[in-house]
Amino acid sequence: MSRLVVVSNRVPVQEKKGAASAGGLAVALEAALEKRGGIWMGWSGRINEEGEPGPLSIEQRGNITYALTDLTSKDVDEYYFGFANRMLWPICHYRLDLAEYGRTEMAGYFRVNRFFAHRLAPLIKPDDIIWVHDYHLIPLAAELRRMGIKNKIGFFLHIPWPPADVLFAMPVHEEIMRGLAAYDLVGFQTDHDLENFAGCLRREEMGDMIDEGRFIAGERTFRGGAYPIAIETAAFAEFARRAGSHSMVLKAQQSIEDRSLIIGVDRLDYSKGITQRIDAFEHFVTNNPAHQRKVTYLQITPKSRSEVPEYEAMQRMVAEQAGRVNGALGTVDWVPIRYINRSVSRPVLAGLYRLAKVGLVTPLRDGMNLVAKEYVAAQDPDDPGVLVLSRFAGAARELNGALLVNPYDIVGTSNALARGLNMPLDERRDRWRRMMNHLLEHDVSRWCDDFLGDLAA
Template identity: 35%
Template sequence: MRQSSLVVVANRLPLDDNAARDGACEWRRSPGGLASALRSILEQTPATWVGWGGGIGPARQLPDVGPLRLRPVALTADELQGYYEGFANSTLWPLYHDAVEPPVFDRGWWETYRAVNRRFAEAAAESAEPGAAVWVQDYHLQLVPQLLRELRPDLLIGFFLHVPFPPPELFMQLPRRTELLRGMLGADLVGFQRPQAAHNVAQLAAKLLGTQGADDAILLDGRVVRTGAFPVSIDVPEMTALAAQPSVRSHAHQLRQDLGPHKRVVLSVDRLDYTKGIEHRLTAYSELLRDGRIKVRDVVMVQVAVPSRERVENYRGLRDRIEREVGRINGEYGRVGEPAIHYLNQPFDRADLAALYQTADVMVVTPLRDGMNLVAKEYVAARAEDTGALVLSEFAGAAAELEDAFQVNPHDVDGLKETLLRALDADPADLARRMHAMREHITEHDIHAWAGDYLTSLDHSGGLARVLPRPKEALARPS
């Protein structure tokens, strides 16, 4: 087996396993913010990506993507249910998002999660050259760093958590809290979206493991585990170039005509997830219509809700509630040929999203809790003319960077209503100033800067960061 000096371990590969008509296997780019963000910096990098391909049963052999090798990890149907749908997304996900929905603690799920994490660790160990760097991604694989350290103590191990890390009082609810914490701290460098997460981990390490340390370093088992904030970002040149394509601009113009050329367009793009605040947003919009503060002849809302984890009961229930509420709002306030809300529960490719971003006068990104939220940054990157307004939850990680957005507490429906009106009625010069400042920030702090900062902190020498493509090279890659 060929080995690499840089191995990235993530739940998903950047390709999705789909059966073709004749029974062959077709590989295409998979959905998901993490895979998309990593793909943009790795598909021109000599490295190995370890992950699940999306299929059930034995893993298929995959071709390389340029210099990037793909190392698939197999999952059975029972493992998918216990590891992914169960422990990762019915236990950790809700707990890490402030228990917006109650987490479920199931002992069987834990055993499956641990077994699958070991399989990922073994695949990474086999793929790594002596002394290589292994970069483990996210809450699905929180045990991998320590398992990998036991298998290959020669490796340099990084871990990055893309979602929030909860306050100690929430994390302490986990029955396997000590093993989960120790698993993550098996890394040499643990990265988070926000500094508060590192503070939470330092508190927990002192309480559960008896460690000494601070928010940036923890002394554990005679070695130093470094921690810090590295806010993830997007490929800004890619989105800017995509939004400038004539076909995308033409599509955006047609969307404006279809939605109403004289209407103001309010857009939201989310995964269909209870953390995204979709129901709160619909309530605020409905009350503005009810009170006559906006009218269907003047304003239209487009809500994109990309299907997500449809086999998990909480997500099926959420979909049903949202669909009923959209139907009620359109039934009460819509007119013939003029719905109050266009609701789209389907995947969108990036070109279609770029067209939607250019169509929107107001982008509403109001999660109840979010590690970062890359949609907010994509909207800003697509607005090259410095037009449009971004309404952003103060509980999204992006709020710390996009300070010129119209920030709001999404739990406060009255405050959300007033903020929507402010954004709709804002002076164009004020909007241009805000958007320009946000575009400058994300241009300087894009996905290439994020990866470079993290990998330089991991190996100190800058050698790892130098293997990544430069941003201008990323622009030249084929779509």
Template identity: 50%
Template structure:
């Protein structure tokens, strides 16, 4: 068996620094088991860009290999096509998508350049696993260069219905290039079915088995592989010194009050303004919660160079100020809005000390916050997960309280139900969800995908 080569826009770290996401930890584990290379962008912009020296860093049998981008690559490929065109379309936001031909040309150029730099690292018998929307066309470029090894692709974000994706100029060329992969994985059955519907409706494709589709002269595996977390590992984090310290701080602030927590990057797909309005509705419709329940929203900024993100940040600050001005008392602030991240162990303590997690994206491939919240709970006194029906996690975690994030009245009513939920019901819901996330953890996700990819 050859080595595993993982490709993603950003790579590493090879060591769990406490801030590394669950995906990074899972990929490092599977790379260590098989030995391999993690290839991607260095995060640096330089004059030489992809033509510059490849940076290489090795730890035991795993190597990080990264290249820079130049300014044009960054603006056209990353800030442009990836984040101004593909991201909004894949999250059903046609109104925010920008269709700029230089962006698309930059996207294809960078995919070609990455393929050129990657090819010398590939040896006979190797397996290549490509991640996310930055590299839809990478396998097509590698095949054109004569690479014949098995190449798989996993999309971490949603794939929309055909009527949305067909709004993308030259969508057929993009999807055709995806068929150069041998295995194409999605977070949920809904996303997988949308992709298959596209192939059948737009490309004359046909299903040739439960998980196999033929289109554009290729037969590929198309399957849902719901991503997991290291649930057992995360469940120990609240007991760590950092986790306990965070829990104690929160309890000292709250006293006998209840806390609702939301943890998201500032992004229009996360539905945070809708969440603030639903919490306002809770205080309006159920006034007994005034002074008794608060919302803590942790929202580190992302993609701050894009106008849409500046706008949503301003909207959130305005909404929080408006709601606090309306309902706050001298000893109680309804919404605490923190625009920075926390290390994972501290975050686990924050989850455990929150009676409810309000996870209400308007669209999400999976949403690992939902799984982390469940993992962090005290089995003897667990909190309640209130989860958007439009998160991929809702397919698995159907014992959560499922809501329509657009319906503020429904979300407010569900929050009230969760606040009043008796202990035995909270425990039975928690136990069912915890068993699922332990069984379908990050290790199993990676092994399942790679078992299909290895053929």
């Protein structure tokens, strides 16, 4: 069996194997690496202020070699905070108004990908299979090909892929498209993303789909497919069941008293629709007097990319909006919105999902959204909650038991909240069972196996 080489911007090295903080993706990739033997390479998260990164930090754990590299301040500013997160991220999330192009940042993005390729190349054996992850590293395969690497290289995009009219607003879209064509297999979250990619190739006359899932671009033939990312469903369900006895979950349950809990969990990002969600909750409470003082909305939103001005401004906006709603609607013994601006441990999060009568997952645009899947997996089969889900999340293509909403439609989302909280038990069970059966069949291990199987083939 060929070795597996995984490359990602960051490498989630745990203090100990199977640590509770490890997410499903890390668990699945570590399992695949442990089974095949291999390397996981990426940025260490450290910034070398001396101007030049030191040598690769190599750590062996079982069959896995972790290879971490530092970056310089200039690298991080241009490659990560600059082009990746102020150009690619907003473009892929359809936010042309927030995209900022700078030639310096663009050059830094390609320079750091070249740097990754030069650090990775000496570690590669002739029969290794290489799997590159996410928008930070799109040009990596092209850089490796220039160095003579002929291995099978796959790429998976964790965020959406936009249609041609959005992508072409990016001045270097042709270079990005050629970067993807250098892979042997390009994986997207949904069939819609795959269709958008095919449309971009066709519109720019760079290539075309020659048959189902097979593309040609210039002299290269490669494959593309939809591989909806998943979670470790059965393990997370058991995790949530046991989390009910966690002291913090018990305290949260006591503080909620007999009120119905609505939960939202999002990294602080303009793509998540948090401000629209708060507006929808305010509309729901205002227009449903019977639920006033009987419902609590918990929004957990860890800080994200605070060095990027748009994120710092959004942090202030969301906090002020939650404060305004609490000031307008709250009473001495009732705070309608509990807004937490920091991370919550995974055991506590699983227990809170299970307590919540409604999971409110309403991004304006999302590649998949694993919170939606975790919420479903965490539910009590005898008394499950209801998932209210944005139709613009990739998860909407799979979770056919959710109440789908347009997050821009404040009244529609408000009505979905009312429907979810008032839904009869039989309907809740039926909707949950349909979604849970799908998640059990299509878990993260199958996602990993499906992609690697197609890449190897």
